[in-house]
Amino acid sequence: MAALPHSTPYDESQLLAICERFKHEPGPLLQVLHAVQDCLGHVPTEAVPRIAEALNLSRAEIHGVISFYHYFRQRPVGRHVLQICRAESCQAMGSRTLESHAQESLGIDFHETSADGQFTLLPVYCLGNCACSPSVRIADATFGHVDCAAFDRLIADLSADSEGDA
Amino acid sequence: MAQHKIFVPRDTTSCALGAESLAERLGQLIAVDGLPLQLVRNGSRGLYWLEPLLEIDDGESRWAYGPLCESKLEELVAARFWENPGAHPSCLGKTEDIPYLRDQQRITFARVGVIDPLSVAAYREAGGFRGLDKALTMQAADIVAEIRDSGLRGRGGAAFPTGIKWQTVLDTPAPQKYVVCNADEGDSGTYSDRMLMEGDPMALIEGMIIAGLAVGADRGYIYLREEYPLTRLLLDEALEAARREGYLGERICDSDHDFEIELRLGAGAYICGEETAMLESLEGKRGEVRAKPPLPAVAGLFAQPSIINNVISLASVPGILADGAVEYQAYGVGRSRGTLPFQLAGNLRQAGLVELAFGNTLRSLLEDFGAGSRSGRPLRAVQVGGPLGAYLPESQWDTPLDYEAFQAIGAMLGHGGIVAFDDTVDMSLQARFSMEFCALESCGKCTPCRIGSTRGVELIDRIRDGREIEQNTALLLELCDTMEHGSLCAMGGLTPYPVRSAVRYFSADFEPGAGNT
Ligand SMILES: Cc1cc2nc3c(=O)[nH]c(=O)nc-3n(C[C@H](O)[C@H](O)[C@H](O)COP(=O)(O)O)c2cc1C
Ligand code: SF4
Ligand code: FES
Numbered sequence: 001m002a003a004l005p006h007s008t009p010y011d012e013s014q015l016l017a018i019c020e021r022f023k024h025e026p027g028p029l030l031q032v033l034h035a036v037q038d039c040l041g042h043v044p045t046e047a048v049p050r051i052a053e054a055l056n057l058s059r060a061e062i063h064g065v066i067s068f069y070h071y072f073r074q075r076p077v078g079r080h081v082l083q084i085c086r087a088e089s090c091q092a093m094g095s096r097t098l099e100s101h102a103q104e105s106l107g108i109d110f111h112e113t114s115a116d117g118q119f120t121l122l123p124v125y126c127l128g129n130c131a132c133s134p135s136v137r138i139a140d141a142t143f144g145h146v147d148c149a150a151f152d153r154l155i156a157d158l159s160a161d162s163e164g165d166a
Numbered sequence: 167m168a169q170h171k172i173f174v175p176r177d178t179t180s181c182a183l184g185a186e187s188l189a190e191r192l193g194q195l196i197a198v199d200g201l202p203l204q205l206v207r208n209g210s211r212g213l214y215w216l217e218p219l220l221e222i223d224d225g226e227s228r229w230a231y232g233p234l235c236e237s238k239l240e241e242l243v244a245a246r247f248w249e250n251p252g253a254h255p256s257c258l259g260k261t262e263d264i265p266y267l268r269d270q271q272r273i274t275f276a277r278v279g280v281i282d283p284l285s286v287a288a289y290r291e292a293g294g295f296r297g298l299d300k301a302l303t304m305q306a307a308d309i310v311a312e313i314r315d316s317g318l319r320g321r322g323g324a325a326f327p328t329g330i331k332w333q334t335v336l337d338t339p340a341p342q343k344y345v346v347c348n349a350d351e352g353d354s355g356t357y358s359d360r361m362l363m364e365g366d367p368m369a370l371i372e373g374m375i376i377a378g379l380a381v382g383a384d385r386g387y388i389y390l391r392e393e394y395p396l397t398r399l400l401l402d403e404a405l406e407a408a409r410r411e412g413y414l415g416e417r418i419c420d421s422d423h424d425f426e427i428e429l430r431l432g433a434g435a436y437i438c439g440e441e442t443a444m445l446e447s448l449e450g451k452r453g454e455v456r457a458k459p460p461l462p463a464v465a466g467l468f469a470q471p472s473i474i475n476n477v478i479s480l481a482s483v484p485g486i487l488a489d490g491a492v493e494y495q496a497y498g499v500g501r502s503r504g505t506l507p508f509q510l511a512g513n514l515r516q517a518g519l520v521e522l523a524f525g526n527t528l529r530s531l532l533e534d535f536g537a538g539s540r541s542g543r544p545l546r547a548v549q550v551g552g553p554l555g556a557y558l559p560e561s562q563w564d565t566p567l568d569y570e571a572f573q574a575i576g577a578m579l580g581h582g583g584i585v586a587f588d589d590t591v592d593m594s595l596q597a598r599f600s601m602e603f604c605a606l607e608s609c610g611k612c613t614p615c616r617i618g619s620t621r622g623v624e625l626i627d628r629i630r631d632g633r634e635i636e637q638n639t640a641l642l643l644e645l646c647d648t649m650e651h652g653s654l655c656a657m658g659g660l661t662p663y664p665v666r667s668a669v670r671y672f673s674a675d676f677e678p679g680a681g682n683t
Binding site: 029143 | 178179181182183214215351352353354355356357359360392393394395396397430431432433434435436447448449450451452453454468509510511512513517518540549553583585586587588591596599603607
């Protein structure tokens with residue numbers, strides 16, 4: 001896969017600084033992975049041996065942890081990560097229709113990134129926003145009452161933003 | 167000129183409904199026009215169908231306006247509504263007179279939506295830290311006894327008596343003990359932990375400090391799910407404020423006790439809400455469930471004795487210490503003492519947080535508080551207690567809301583989530599989702615959970631396709647038994663509950679031709 005335009009280049013010194021920051025704390029691996037993903041958008045494969053060395057863990061252990069948690073990813077994502085809640089309260093308010101609509105209109109499945117690198121679609125299981133289901137999260141913002149029309153407006157806003165930046 | 171306080175919530179759902187831009191606009195208006203108003207960001211009252219809810223304090227009462235959009239706000243400001251706050255035609259009256267709020271028993275949520283959650287002074291003024299003041303003068307064993315006598319049971323789902331857990335930690339000698347707050351709130355349809363952490367985080371902090379005093383622990387961890395970014399921000403600020411005021415750190419409140427709290431984030435794994443998986447995760451490992459014994463109270467985080475409690479359990483502690491176990495005991499029925507913050511979700515007109523003493527009925531929550539379905543269609547199924555809870559048909563809605571009564575009908579109250587579905591729901595699809603979710607979130611340690619759940623999805627697919635329905639339904643129920651009895655934890659052990667309830671109460675949805683409607 002070609003590098004996506006929005007992934008931050010891998011910078012080893014940054015990575016080592018993160019490891020340095022956490023390595024004296026008890027059980028630091030999740031914190032390190034969070035910091036790496038915050039920084040780079042994902043946890044690059046080439047980072048694993050470095051983290052292993054710095055934290056005195058085996059590579060297998062680190063792979064094991066990354067693969068266990070849905071949140072950590074080893075591949076770059078698009079410019080905007082959209083999470084659609086698939087859990088029960090949102091189901092009761094039409095999230096299944098929303099899911100299909102999102103997949104169709106963006107032309108991607110869950111866990112995929114649109115060809116232009118703009119959108120990555122992820123499932124999520126409850127955002128604690130169940131009083132106004134269906135819910136969607138984009139970066140650190142949570143949205144409620146997201147029917148198909150509201151979803152289209154969100155996408156239009158994000159697309160307009162992206163064009164403004166370009 | 168007298169300043170009026172104006173409250174606009176900073177709470178995930180309120181912001182999802184527009185509170186953030188409303189607050190921004192109000193801030194501009196105040197600054198530009200020099201209005202005699204002071205903007206305070208509070209938590210949410212939990213009357214979510216009225217959010218964004220703006221309140222104005224005239225010195226005596228708080229008056230409610232909502233749901234408010236920017237243009238309505240501008241109208242109010244143009245009318246100088248602060249000069250006579252209750253008189254404007256769009257005013258909903260005094261907030262506390264709104265029946266939805268008036269008819270609750272807000273104990274744990276007494277301050278949520280009322281005060282500025284990041285102000286230690288506001289917290290103190292509203293009765294906060296009275297419990298801690300008292301605890302600092304008590305023997306550890308007496309604090310534990312007070313919690314035991316209150317009858318408080320864990321609000322995270324399993325309803326285990328909190329006092330007994332604390333006693334075990336107190337009785338286990340160790341160089342280091344921990345207080346771990348379970349803020350993973352993975353159950354769908356629940357948001358009370360989030361609301362409390364966003365609206366009254368000091369109550370959680372105070373509860374954790376008291377827990378530390380009770381068992382001799384000087385370190386606390388909050389394990390917060392990653393899905394709550396605003397909560398994280400607010401908690402961080404609240405912890406910093408508590409630290410600045412001497413409630414955290416060395417020699418807290420000028421006593422001989424130290425206590426520090428660290429916030430750590432989950433990474434999107436439902437199973438990490440299970441307490442031993444959470445410990446593994448806090449230790450930086452895969453979130454695999456540990457076999458018990460040893461109990462976490464004996465060998466928990468980093469193999470040290472640890473209190474693990476849900477957010478609401480811990481936030482209930484300060485009030486119990488401040489007002490006494492007897493007062494708390496007075497609420498509730500049978501062995502379910504105190505209150506539970508129910509969370510109304512799904513297809514309801516008035517979704518929101520309803521804190522009530524145990525003993526009311528589900529029907530009252532759905533009808534009196536929830537005001538029926540949002541879609542206008544008849545309600546048909548209600549899932550209580552998160553994704554591992556049973557689906558209940560109308561015939562069960564008069565069951566009293568208490569732990570034992572729910573257990574008796576093969577259901578559970580769990581963390582108090584109530585998700586309502588109207589008559590368009592397809593219950594075989596809901597049962598399928600329960601199995602699918604279990605397959606997705608299983609930690610993989612035991613076969614009935616890991617493999618059984620995938621098998622369950624296949625069986626339900628066959629039934630939905632109309633293939634050998636009777637036989638496959640029998641197999642499905644057998645599989646449910648195997649999962650229930652052969653699983654190490656409640657993930658595999660309780661997934662059969664929603665599945666069985668769907669088959670039992672909504673059998674029509676498993677009949678030929680029903681699947682694809
Ligand atoms: C699969 C599974 C998920 C759970 N998720 C949570 C959760 O998100 N939050 C929580 O407080 N308890 C959760 N629990 C319950 C915890 O294991 C534990 O009972 C609780 O944290 C103890 O605190 P309490 O006694 O104050 O309720 C979960 C249990 C299981 C089996
Ligand atoms: S029941 Fe499932 S989640 Fe629980 S320990 Fe077994 S495999 Fe893990
Ligand atoms: S179930 Fe979708 S936000 Fe809770």
